[in-house]
Amino acid sequence: MESNYHDRIPNNVDLGSNRTLQRALEHWQPEFLNWWHGLGPSDFNAAEVYLRTALSVDTKGWATFGYVKMPDYRWGIFLAEPETDRKIGFGDNFGQTAWQQVPGEHRSTLRRLIVTQGDTEPASVEQQRLLGHTAPSLYDLRNLFQVNVEEGRHLWAMVYLLHAYFGRDGREEAEELLERHSGDADKPRILSTFNEPISDWLSFYMFTYFTDRDGKFQLKSLAESSFDPLSRTCRFMLTEEAHHMFVGDTGIGRVIKRTIEVMKELGTDDPVAMRKAGAIDLPTIQRYLNFWFSSSLDLFGGDSSSNAASYFANGLKGRPDEERYEDHLAAEQAHTLELPDGKGGVRSEQIPMRNAMNEVVRESYVRDCEKGLGRWNKLLEDSGYPQRMFLPSPRFRRTVGSWANIPTDLDGKPISTEEFAARQTEWLPTEGDRAYVRSLMKGVFERGKMAGWIAPPERGINTKPSDFEYVLLH
Ligand code: BYC
Numbered sequence: 001m002e003s004n005y006h007d008r009i010p011n012n013v014d015l016g017s018n019r020t021l022q023r024a025l026e027h028w029q030p031e032f033l034n035w036w037h038g039l040g041p042s043d044f045n046a047a048e049v050y051l052r053t054a055l056s057v058d059t060k061g062w063a064t065f066g067y068v069k070m071p072d073y074r075w076g077i078f079l080a081e082p083e084t085d086r087k088i089g090f091g092d093n094f095g096q097t098a099w100q101q102v103p104g105e106h107r108s109t110l111r112r113l114i115v116t117q118g119d120t121e122p123a124s125v126e127q128q129r130l131l132g133h134t135a136p137s138l139y140d141l142r143n144l145f146q147v148n149v150e151e152g153r154h155l156w157a158m159v160y161l162l163h164a165y166f167g168r169d170g171r172e173e174a175e176e177l178l179e180r181h182s183g184d185a186d187k188p189r190i191l192s193t194f195n196e197p198i199s200d201w202l203s204f205y206m207f208t209y210f211t212d213r214d215g216k217f218q219l220k221s222l223a224e225s226s227f228d229p230l231s232r233t234c235r236f237m238l239t240e241e242a243h244h245m246f247v248g249d250t251g252i253g254r255v256i257k258r259t260i261e262v263m264k265e266l267g268t269d270d271p272v273a274m275r276k277a278g279a280i281d282l283p284t285i286q287r288y289l290n291f292w293f294s295s296s297l298d299l300f301g302g303d304s305s306s307n308a309a310s311y312f313a314n315g316l317k318g319r320p321d322e323e324r325y326e327d328h329l330a331a332e333q334a335h336t337l338e339l340p341d342g343k344g345g346v347r348s349e350q351i352p353m354r355n356a357m358n359e360v361v362r363e364s365y366v367r368d369c370e371k372g373l374g375r376w377n378k379l380l381e382d383s384g385y386p387q388r389m390f391l392p393s394p395r396f397r398r399t400v401g402s403w404a405n406i407p408t409d410l411d412g413k414p415i416s417t418e419e420f421a422a423r424q425t426e427w428l429p430t431e432g433d434r435a436y437v438r439s440l441m442k443g444v445f446e447r448g449k450m451a452g453w454i455a456p457p458e459r460g461i462n463t464k465p466s467d468f469e470y471v472l473l474h
Pocket of ligand 1: 190
């Protein structure tokens with residue numbers, strides 16, 4: 001497929017052949033840029049950032065590196081190459097030809113799914129807007145901006161689908177994607193986690209590890225969609241998503257590595273001593289992890305969901321890597337949920353598999369999250385420390401699904417509201433923790449220098465050394 005990189009809107013969808021669509025998107029473009037200037041990264045617009053830009057979707061063109069001023073970044077519309085004669089891979093229409101247009105009966109549901117996905121992209125940029133000022137190094141500053149510009153491109157991807165396939169309603173939804181704002185009292189973002197403030201870099205790494213990973217699973221589910229343009233869009237977005245999770249994974253690893261170094265230097269893991277030495281103590285890191293993991297679990301929706309059942313039945317949204325499953329209809333199977341019994345205990349209930357799709361995907365997500373834990377714990381183990389990071393039970397601190405607002409401890413044991421209130425300072429970041437972490441956040445902008453609370457990365461970006469001048473501030 002040919003890529004028109006030099007068009008006003010770079011694209012590989014032959015935008016030039018559809019003047020109406022092109023004009024509509026060219027009308028949206030200044031509104032996007034306006035939003036970027038107002039609510040995208042604060043300052044740094046004049047800085048030259050060593051960024052990866054997608055010029056096309058092939059292996060040569062999708063990751064082209066060079067210095068770019070962020071407002072000059074070429075936000076484009078790129079869909080993965082079409083698969084010849086692609087068939088629907090799951091649900092009641094299994095085996096039929098995938099759709100190139102939106103079937104009338106699924107129009108509003110598909111639009112809702114695309115809007116929900118699209119809403120998260122600018123939301124995350126808004127959440128991270130002030131972080132540049134407190135970056136621990138030029139390497140991290142560059143990674144933040146890389147994540148931000150790509151989330152901007154992912155917004156473009158969803159806006160393209162809305163404009164190209166949903167007519168006037170789609171155009172209105174595209175406008176509203178720039179009108180809702182993260183944390184806004186009147187017009188908040190749609191999903192809960194995307195209204196949480198990210199005011200320090202520990203939260204940023206947790207977000208890119210846990211919340212971007214929800215993005216991976218949701219995009220993989222949408223990549224299975226019978227609506228082929230959605231599938232192709234998500235497949236290309238996934239190639240960019242991997243780096244975002246890498247930033248989170250290595251970011252948390254580097255914080256833990258530095259913490260271990262300070263524990264060794266001081267000969268203690270006492271949080272007070274650690275904080276005096278300017279490191280982030282392990283219990284604080286664990287509390288941040290508990291917060292972001294539990295929040296991200298909510299993003300999968302209810303554990304028993306008739307919405308999820310009809311998305312699957314109608315072929316709108318599948319399971320990640322659907323080809324790994326034997327039964328693509330999932331019409332006869334059941335899934336067992338562990339639910340609160342209303343008496344302070346737990347009971348099991350079998351529900352139809354299609355209604356349990358959110359839970360099935362959430363369970364795979366939890367297994368994927370565990371991988372990072374293994375790497376971080378290896379650092380502790382290799383240093384001879386007995387402490388380990390862990391994931392709390394998926395029942396802990398939930399606000400969506402059967403466990404919503406049921407107080408439990410970190411093991412998922414139901415407890416009283418009073419006990420939860422009394423112990424939550426052990427489990428979740430306190431105001432004191434947040435104030436301490438914020439007090440460490442001071443921008444380090446000298447080439448090759450690193451803030452004292454985090455270790456340098458093991459390697460740089462695109463074979464450059466880690467002390468490369470990733471951002472030219474002038
Ligand atoms: N907060 O049947 P239910 C990413 C709503 S992240 C607020 O239980 P369903 C990224 C739900 O919308 C991936 N509301 O759930 C990461 C529904 O409302 P309506 C984003 C919530 O529908 C980092 C109602 O509750 N993509 O890409 O089966 C940086 C009942 O819902 C929440 C997607 O999410 C919540 N946490 O599933 C940048 C994919 N959870 O419709 C980007 C598209 C549920 O009755 N979205 N609700 O008004 C979906 O597939 C589904 O909407 C959900 C919910 C999985 C989110």
